[in-house]
Amino acid sequence: MGLKVPFVTGYLTEHFGDDAFPTLEGYRAKGGYEAARKALGSMTPDEVIELMKTAGLQGRGGAGFVTGLKWSFMPKKGDKPRYIACNADESEPGSFKDRILLERGAHQMLEGILIGAWAMQAEKTFIYVRGEYAHPAACVQRAIDECYAAGILGANCLGTGFRHDVVLTRGAGAYICGEETGLLESLEGKKGQPRKKPPFPAEYGAFGMPTTVNNVETFSHVPHIVAKGADWFRGFGTEKSPGTTIFGVSGHVARPGLFELPLGTRLDEIVFQHAGGVPNGRKVKGVIPGGMSMPILPAGQLDVAMANEFLRERKTMLGTGGIMVMDDTTCMVRASCVITYFFRDESCGQCTQCREGTGWLHKLVTRIERGAGSIEDIEILADVTSKMEGQTICAFADAAAWPVQGMLRHFREDFELHVEHKKCPFPESFEL
Amino acid sequence: MVISDAAREKIRAEMAKYPKPEGALLAALHLVQKQTGHISGETAQEIADLFGIHPIRVMEVVTFYNMFYDEPQGRHHVHVCTNLPCSLRGARELLRGLEAHLGIEAGETTKDGRVTLAHEECLGACGYAPMLRVDETYHENLDLAAAKRILDELE
Ligand SMILES: Cc1cc2nc3c(=O)[nH]c(=O)nc-3n(C[C@H](O)[C@H](O)[C@H](O)COP(=O)(O)O)c2cc1C
Ligand code: SF4
Ligand code: FES
DSSP states (O other): OOOOSSOOOOOTTTTTEEEEEEHHHHHTTTTTTHHHHHHHHOHHHHHHHHHHHHTTOOOOSOOOHHHHHHHHHHHOOOSSEEEEEEEOOSSSTTHHHHHHHHHHHHHHHHHHHHHHHHTTTTTTEEEEOOOOHHHHHHHHHHHHHHHHHHSSSSSSGGGSOOOOOEEEEOOOOOGGGGGGHHHHHHTTSSSSOOOOOSSSSSSOGGGGHHHHEEHHHHHHHHHHHHHHHHHHHHHSSSSSSBBBBEEEEEESSSSSSEEEETTTTHHHHHIIIOOOOOTTTTEHHHHHHHHSSSSEGGGGGOOBSSHHHHHHGGTTTTTTEEEEEEETTHHHHHHHHHHHHHHHOOOOOOOOOHHHHHHHHHHHHHHHHOOOHHHHHOOOOOOOOHTTOOOSSSSSSHHHHHHHHHHHHHHHHHHHHHHHHOSSSSSSSOOO | OOOOHHHHHHHHHHTTTTTSGEEEEEEEHHHHHHHSSSOHHHHHHHHHHTTTTHHHHHHHHHHHHOOOOOOOSSSSEEEEEEEEHHHHHTHHHHHHHHHHHHHHHHBBBBBSOOOOEEEOOOOOOGGOSOOEETTTTTSSSHHHHHHHHHTTTOO
């Protein structure tokens, strides 16, 4: 039932093979909660935020916003309670890293949350776990219960007089609840429809109170930064993108799974060395580098460092670090059918461009895949994606448009061949 | 009354965790659905009464989320992930094999009410594909024979 330990580990996952590590006792045996003791006991909230800014940790939920900066946006004092929402909705296709951080490292994440709570003087954290993650949620709940029993959470955290409570909330199957304001709506017991911004969550968040939303992995890095310092943290990764991250590799590789590696590790190194390359004597055709919302790269462009400053030059992004590998049997129109089906299904429907646009994308690629499409359909496809970008309440519509744009940028020929042959010309491709 | 006293007790405990009781609505639906299998109009009314909200608010939430059902379901949910990473590794063939094995199509329930079969979007198991979810349990790295065995053992 539980996930396998990553093939390559770093500071986040080095103890994940130890079956005691998910327990409080096992976590403490590895120095657990010493960083929280240090932060709450000997650092001011502002010092913690400064440290996070210097460390330069970027959020690992997909958008890559600098965590210290986000924390500094929380209003300082006032009579309103401040909240944290930990985003454990992990539903981006291709991503499965947060799951292992919940199953094997719940205390590491909770320690990061507690440090964040101190820094932002937040009184409560809601951990929003996707509904399907029953086992990971149980692992987190057990860790929360242990923390209350041990006085780490509650009225007097670690004996410092600071109060913090943690509530576990389970989602119920909706991708859009991973978008931070969709998540906030869902926390309030509503449909997970994203909110118009501004106001941003730091001003008007969960239940109308100032709230900071961070990803599971983001919080998991925090205790390490507090314990070992910003310089140590910056020793991993690139200058602009410090630290490690957990890459998830799926699709046509010999060793699919999780790999914790520094940001900036080359994509071809991950695919060919760590994940064992493409099996059955096949070659790579394309790789989606960061979860399904991120545009694909063709085989010739895998010599790229996995960090946003480099990926952007190739018109794609790190996203959640979910790497999907497709071999040379793969029909990219079929792949586009699967991708557009997902986005059509998961659109929350509030914005016309998104609701109608995702439907059109799916209809057009399906028509082309069946051999009933025209060259004009390919043009319309490109046009629809351009009209969906930057127009909507949330970034979902962009996330739906980008992968199709990537397919057209690098594999337009696949689409044209379907039109020309009036059928799918890739008989060996995966089945739809 | 559909909702047991024990469940009501648990729901009240969940309500207390949120600044506004309505925050516990998803938790309440999970709890109740575990007993009842789906959320009928009558059940929605009882939940609405517990929260002091209109039943339409409850049904709105039920229909928005994939994991809540407003119609009766099989005793077990078998969901095969068919998103891209799983499809690349044979998820569609697996789903078709299970359709044939059970004699139903995805989205349907077996006549004896034992299994509802469906496809689902990415479940966070992409590296261990193909996979399926039986109720709350994941089964990963499957082939058709292994998947059939899992289904045959369900009561
Ligand atoms: C459609 C959509 C889905 C998202 N899903 C997730 C998710 O499942 N998990 C997550 O952490 N962030 C997700 N995000 C990003 C969040 O909105 C938010 O940026 C993130 O949780 C912030 O945390 P971070 O700064 O620690 O990365 C999603 C964004 C969009 C637009
Ligand atoms: S962009 Fe799409 S998902 Fe986001 S709010 Fe608009 S309709 Fe909903
Ligand atoms: S694609 Fe099937 S679990 Fe992610």
